[in-house]
Amino acid sequence: MRNFAGIEDRFCKEDFAKVFLQSVPYDGTSTWGKGADKGFEKFLDALENMELYDIETHTEVYQNGVHILPPLINFNTPESMFNEVYKTTKTLLEKDKFLTFFGGEHSISIGIIKAFYEKFRNLSVLHIDAHADLRPTYLGSPYNHACALHDASKNCNLVQVGVRSMDVEEVEYISKNKVYFAEKIHGKTQWMTDSVNQLSNDVYITFDLDAFDPSIMPSTGTPEPGGLLWNDITKYLKMVFESKNVVGFDIVELAPIDGLTHPDFLVAKLYYKMLSYKFYTL
Helix, strand or coil: CCCHHHCCHHHCCCCCCCEEEEEECCCCCCCCCCCHHHHHHHHHHHHCCCCCCECCCCECHHHHCEEECCCCCCCCCHHHHHHHHHHHHHHHCCCCCEEEEEECCHHHHHHHHHHHHHHCCCCEEEEECCECCCCCCECCECCCHHHCCHHHHHHCEEEEECCCECCHHHHHHCCHHHEECHHHHCCCCHHHHHHHHCCCCEEEEEEEHHHECCCCCCCCCCCCCCCECHHHHHHHHHHHHHHCEEEEEEEECCCCECCECHHHHHHHHHHHHHHHHHHHCC
């Protein structure tokens, strides 16, 4: 098992660490670009070659400790993946840790979010993604990546940011006053305040990397033009972490491209930024 970002053993011990990092390298239902099951190792590679002082917050958040848990692997069906992820998350939520998750494809989030909304009774889910992911089933399963937020839409306060691709089937499931389409927020800032005001106090963030524009994040299974850019995303995330109690988050859909490392570093920086905002604002 590798240490987070190559840091000293003492910061990675389970008892010491305030943060748990659970990987789910599952890519069983993706329907276009494959490779999300390879993302976690490339993410770790980038972390080990990234400077760990965050200029914006003037912190080194790794000193709070990050413990990498054994990956959840070897699923025979989408349903078995959902059940194992859900059960594991329920167990982890009994511990006094800040829980973070790394995909894998977006279907891993279904079980995670279910466990979180069962613990936090008034949970909001902030879904940052190019796709609505609201289909009740796809290709015969409700545990498909295209269904990643359907259950959350029925059981949580769901706010969606960055959406720019969806199927007509999903129109009946989307809350139009709680979705911030990419084309309508481009070049603007008021949407940030408006969307944050839609969130309850306890927030879980699920971040699909195809929310970013493919010019800076090409390494995803289903890239979409017209996406969000780095400075806008970090400004927004900081606002969320400062004003709400973020109770956990996941990052999904890194599908590495051989010889192209800048997307891996973007993801490493994103994860580290989100941790920095969480512990800086406490």
